[in-house]
Amino acid sequence: MTADVNQDDLDAYVDNQLDPWQRNAVEEWLGAHPAEAARVMSDLHRRNQLRLALALPGERPRDLKAARRLDRAIAPRGLRLGLPSAAIAATVAALWLALGPVGLREGAASTPPPAFVKSALAARDASDLRLAMLSQPEAPDVDPAEIRALTGLVLPQIPEGWVPRDVQVFPSLQGPGVEMVLDTPEHGRLSMFVVRVGGGESSGTVLAGDTGIAWFTQDGVAHVLGARDDPARLADTAERMLGSIPHN
The missing domain is CATH 3.30.200.100 (MucB/RseB, C-terminal domain)
Structure with a gap:
C-alpha cells in the first residue's frame, strides 16, 4: 500500500468519514488496486448488513x-x-x-x-x-x-x-x-x-x-x-x- 492511501484512510472511507475530495482520492487509488477494492467492498457490505440486521436508525x-x-x-x-x-x-x-x-x-x-x-x-x-x-x-x-x-x-x-x-x-x-x-x-x-x-x-x-x-x-x-x-x-x-x- 502506497504512502498516500493507508489503512486508516480505507477505514475512514468505509466509515464514511472522508470529505468528497478525500473519497475521490481513495476511489482512484482503489481503481488501481483491485484486491484492496474487493476487501473494502466486503467491509462496506458487512457494515450495511450489520446495520440492517440490528435495525439501527441510520448510520453510526x-x-x-x-x-x-x-x-x-x-x-x-x-x-x-x-x-x-x-x-x-x-x-x-x-x-x-x-x-x-x-x-x-x-x-x-x-x-x-x-x-x-x-x-x-x-x-x-x-x-x-x-x-x-x-x-x-x-x-x-x-x-x-x-x-x-x-x-x-x-x-x-x-x-x-x-x-x-x-x-x-x-x-x-x-x-x-x-x-x-x-x-x-x-x-x-x-x-x-x-x-x-x-x-x-x-x-x-x-x-x-x-x-x-x-x-x-x-x-x-x-x-x-x-x-x-x-x-x-x-x-x-x-x-x-x-x-x-x-x-x-
Missing part, C-alpha cells in the same frame, strides 16, 4: 470505528476456542452496536429481560451474517465434552430431528458463550445461546421484532432460544430441554 460511523478498534485489540490475543477471525469481527461489531435499542417487547416476563438476552440477540444476528458469507464455512460439529472442558458450559441434549448447522464460541458482555444454529421441525431455523450468568433460576419470553425469544437459567447458566415463532411455543420447548441438562 463512530460506533463502527470504535467496534473496529475493539476488534483489533481482541483479535491478536484471539479466542482459541474455534472462533474464526471474521466471526470475531462480526460479533464484536454486533455486540458494540447492540448497545442501542433492539426493540424488545416483553412477553410472559413480568420484568425487563435480563442483559444476556441482548447478548443472545447480538450473537444470533452475527451468526445470520456469518452464515450468509461464502468465505465463512459452516461448522456444524458439536462436541459437548470439549465445550464443557474449555468454557464450563453444559449444553442441553439436542432433541431428535434437530439438525445443527453452525456452532461457534462467541464473546459477550457476560463472557464466552456458545451460539448454535439448528434446523428444527417445530420452529424452523432456531438459535440457542448458552452463557454463564450466575444467580438463581429464572425463565421468561420476549419479542424482538419478528423473533420470539424464550430463556431459562439453571445452575448459573442461561439458555436462550430464538426463532421466528410464538415465544410461548419456544417456552414449551425450553421447558422440555431444561430436563435434559444434568445438574452440576
Whole structure:
C-alpha cells in the first residue's frame, strides 16, 4: 500500500468519514488496486448488513470505528476456542452496536429481560451474517465434552430431528458463550445461546421484532432460544430441554 492511501484512510472511507475530495482520492487509488477494492467492498457490505440486521436508525460511523478498534485489540490475543477471525469481527461489531435499542417487547416476563438476552440477540444476528458469507464455512460439529472442558458450559441434549448447522464460541458482555444454529421441525431455523450468568433460576419470553425469544437459567447458566415463532411455543420447548441438562 502506497504512502498516500493507508489503512486508516480505507477505514475512514468505509466509515464514511472522508470529505468528497478525500473519497475521490481513495476511489482512484482503489481503481488501481483491485484486491484492496474487493476487501473494502466486503467491509462496506458487512457494515450495511450489520446495520440492517440490528435495525439501527441510520448510520453510526463512530460506533463502527470504535467496534473496529475493539476488534483489533481482541483479535491478536484471539479466542482459541474455534472462533474464526471474521466471526470475531462480526460479533464484536454486533455486540458494540447492540448497545442501542433492539426493540424488545416483553412477553410472559413480568420484568425487563435480563442483559444476556441482548447478548443472545447480538450473537444470533452475527451468526445470520456469518452464515450468509461464502468465505465463512459452516461448522456444524458439536462436541459437548470439549465445550464443557474449555468454557464450563453444559449444553442441553439436542432433541431428535434437530439438525445443527453452525456452532461457534462467541464473546459477550457476560463472557464466552456458545451460539448454535439448528434446523428444527417445530420452529424452523432456531438459535440457542448458552452463557454463564450466575444467580438463581429464572425463565421468561420476549419479542424482538419478528423473533420470539424464550430463556431459562439453571445452575448459573442461561439458555436462550430464538426463532421466528410464538415465544410461548419456544417456552414449551425450553421447558422440555431444561430436563435434559444434568445438574452440576
